[in-house]
Amino acid sequence: MTELTDSEAIMLAGQGDSQAFSVLYERYVTRIYNYIYYRTGNPHEAEDLTSKVFFRAFNHMSSYHSRGVPFSAWLYRIAHNLVANWHRDNSRRREVPLEDNILQTPHSEHPESAAVLNQENEALIKIIRRMPSERQQLIILKFVERLSNAEVAVIMGRSEGAIKSLYHRTLLALREQMDWDQEE
Amino acid sequence: MPGLNWKGKLNNVREFEHRLQGVLNPVSPDQNFIDRLYVRLKSSPEVILERRPRLLAAAVIAFSLVVGGVLLIVFTRGGRPSSRL
Numbered sequence: 133m134t135e136l137t138d139s140e141a142i143m144l145a146g147q148g149d150s151q152a153f154s155v156l157y158e159r160y161v162t163r164i165y166n167y168i169y170y171r172t173g174n175p176h177e178a179e180d181l182t183s184k185v186f187f188r189a190f191n192h193m194s195s196y197h198s199r200g201v202p203f204s205a206w207l208y209r210i211a212h213n214l215v216a217n218w219h220r221d222n223s224r225r226r227e228v229p230l231e232d233n234i235l236q237t238p239h240s241e242h243p244e245s246a247a248v249l250n251q252e253n254e255a256l257i258k259i260i261r262r263m264p265s266e267r268q269q270l271i272i273l274k275f276v277e278r279l280s281n282a283e284v285a286v287i288m289g290r291s292e293g294a295i296k297s298l299y300h301r302t303l304l305a306l307r308e309q310m311d312w313d314q315e316e
Numbered sequence: 317m318p319g320l321n322w323k324g325k326l327n328n329v330r331e332f333e334h335r336l337q338g339v340l341n342p343v344s345p346d347q348n349f350i351d352r353l354y355v356r357l358k359s360s361p362e363v364i365l366e367r368r369p370r371l372l373a374a375a376v377i378a379f380s381l382v383v384g385g386v387l388l389i390v391f392t393r394g395g396r397p398s399s400r401l
Contacts, residue, residue: 179345260340
C-alpha cells in the first residue's frame with residue numbers, strides 16, 4: 133500500500149478506501165501539522181485542527197478529483213480555512229505565545245551571545261505573528277514548509293508573480309518593523 | 317529592544333532569508349498523536365459522525381418548513397371571516 137503513488141492513493145481513497153487514505157495521511161500529516169502549529173502557536177490546537185483537516189479531507193475525497201489542484205495544496209487550503217475559523221472563534225482567548233513553544237536556545241559555548249540571539253529570534257517571531265494572515269501564511273509556507281513560489285501560488289490561489297511580489301513586500305515589511313522595534 | 321543591531325546584521329535579503337530559515341524550523345508532531353489519528357482515520361466512525369450534524373440540520377429545516385406551512389394554512393383559514401355570518 134505504501135508504494136502507491138499519490139494519484140493511485142487519491143483514486144482509491146475517493147472510493148472510500150481508508151487504507152489508501154492513510155497512505156496520504158502518512159505522507160502529509162507532518163507538513164499540515166507544522167503549518168497549523170506555526171499559525172496557531174499552540175501544539176494542542178495544532179493536533180486538534182490537524183485531525184479535523186484529515187477527517188474533512190477524507191469526507192470530501194470523492195469530490196476532490198475535479199478540483200484540479202494538487203492534493204497537498206488542497207490540504208493546505210482546508211488547513212488555512214480551519215485556522216481562519218479558529219482565529220475568528222478564539223479572538224478573545226489568549227493564545228500560547230508561539231515563541232514559548234518553538235524557540236530553543238541553540239547550543240553555544242558563549243551563553244551570552246546565545247541569549248542575545250534567542251532574544252532577536254523572539255522579536256522576529258513576534259513581528260511575524262503581528263503580520264496580516266496572508267503574509268504569515270506566505271512566510272510559513274516558504275520557510276517552514278520550504279515550498280517554491282509556484283507551489284505557494286497554487287495553495288494561495290494567486291499567480292506566481294503575485295506571490296513573488298507579496299514575498300518581497302513581506303520581507304521588506306519585516307525588516308522595517310524590526311528596525312522600528314529596535315529604535316523604540 | 318536594546319542591544320540589538322538589526323540594521324548591521326540584516327543588510328541584505330539573502331542574509332535575512334537565511335535568518336528566517338534558522339528561526340522557522342519545522343517541528344515534529346508527537347508520535348502518539350500521529351499514531352492515534354492514524355487509527356481513528358482507519359476505523360473512521362467520525363467520518364459518519366461529522367456528517368450527522370448536517371443531516372440533523374437538514375431534518376430540522378425540513379420539519380420547520382412543514383410545520384410552518386401547516387400553521388400558515390391553519391391561521392390563514394382561522395383569520396378568514398366566517399362565511400356563516
